[in-house]
Amino acid sequence: MDTENRVGVVVVSAGRGTRMGTRESKQYLLLKDKPIIMHTLDVFERMPLVQEIVLVTGAEDIDRCTGWIKEYGLSKVVKVISGGSERQQSVYKGLLEIGTEWVMVHDGVRPFIEPEHVEACFRKAQLSGAAVLAVKVKDTIKQVSESGTIEATPDRRSLWAIHTPQAFRLSALKKAHEQAEADGFIGTDDSMLVERMGIPVAVVESSYTNIKITTPEDLEYAEFMLKRRGERNP
Numbered sequence: 001m002d003t004e005n006r007v008g009v010v011v012v013s014a015g016r017g018t019r020m021g022t023r024e025s026k027q028y029l030l031l032k033d034k035p036i037i038m039h040t041l042d043v044f045e046r047m048p049l050v051q052e053i054v055l056v057t058g059a060e061d062i063d064r065c066t067g068w069i070k071e072y073g074l075s076k077v078v079k080v081i082s083g084g085s086e087r088q089q090s091v092y093k094g095l096l097e098i099g100t101e102w103v104m105v106h107d108g109v110r111p112f113i114e115p116e117h118v119e120a121c122f123r124k125a126q127l128s129g130a131a132v133l134a135v136k137v138k139d140t141i142k143q144v145s146e147s148g149t150i151e152a153t154p155d156r157r158s159l160w161a162i163h164t165p166q167a168f169r170l171s172a173l174k175k176a177h178e179q180a181e182a183d184g185f186i187g188t189d190d191s192m193l194v195e196r197m198g199i200p201v202a203v204v205e206s207s208y209t210n211i212k213i214t215t216p217e218d219l220e221y222a223e224f225m226l227k228r229r230g231e232r233n234p
C-alpha cells in the first residue's frame, strides 16, 4: 500500500477518569481480563490501513503499557509517551511523534469503534481534508442558563454527537493545535481547532455503539458489547 494510503494514529490515554470515580484510571480497567486501552489499540493494530500508532499515556503508566503492548503483540505501536494535563496537550504531544502524511486521533476509551467506520472516516478526510465520526442525537437538546432555565432549543435535525476517530492531514492538524495554543484556546475535540482555522470538516456517520467509556454504567454496557462481539466472532 502506498504512503498516501497509510495513516498514523494517536491514541490518547492520559486522562484521570474522574467521572468514572475508580481508583484505577478507567482506561486500565479490565474487560474480559484485558485492559480497555489494549482492546482499543487492537482494533487499529489489525487494520492494514494503519501504519503506526502512538500511545499517549500518563508518565507513571508508560512501563506497564509497554509491557502490555509486548504481551498482546501490538507491533504497530511505535511509541508510548507521556501526555499533558489537558486532552489537547496530550494529542499535540502525540502528533509530534507521527511520521505519516495523514493522522487520526482516537480516544483510548472508545474500544468499540468499527474498522469500517475508521476506514470511512479516513477516506472522507482524504477527499475533503478533514473528517470526524459522529451520530445523530436522539434526544431533544436544550441550551440551559446557569440558573437552570431553558434558553434555546436548537433544531435537532442539525445536531450530531461527535465521536473519534477524527482524521486530518498531519500538517493542518499540527498548525491548528499551534494556533490554539498561541490563542490560549482549549477545545473539547480536535475538529474544533481545525474549524477555527476556517477548514471545513466533514461528518461521517458512525455507530451508537462507539461509546466513550466515561461513567460507571458505561462499564456494564461495555461488558455486554464484548460478550456480543465474542458471540459473533467465537
Ligand SMILES: Nc1ccn([C@@H]2O[C@H](COP(=O)(O)OP(=O)(O)OP(=O)(O)O)[C@@H](O)[C@H]2O)c(=O)n1
Pocket: 012, 013, 014, 015, 016, 017, 018, 019, 020, 027, 056, 083, 084, 085, 086, 087, 088, 090, 091, 107, 108, 109, 110, 212, 213, 214
Ligand atoms: N489530559 C488528558 C485528558 C484526557 N485524555 C484522554 O482523552 C480521552 C477522552 O477523555 P475523557 O473521556 O474525558 O477522559 P478523562 O479526562 O480521563 O475523563 P474525566 O474527564 O472523567 O476525568 C481519554 O481516552 C483520556 O484518557 C488524555 O489523553 N489526556
Ligand SMILES: C[C@](O)(CO)[C@H](O)COP(=O)(O)O
Pocket: 087, 107, 161, 162, 163, 164, 188, 189, 190, 212
Ligand atoms: C473528543 C471527544 O471524544 C468527542 O466526543 C470528546 O469531546 C472528548 O471530551 P472529554 O471532555 O475529554 O470527554
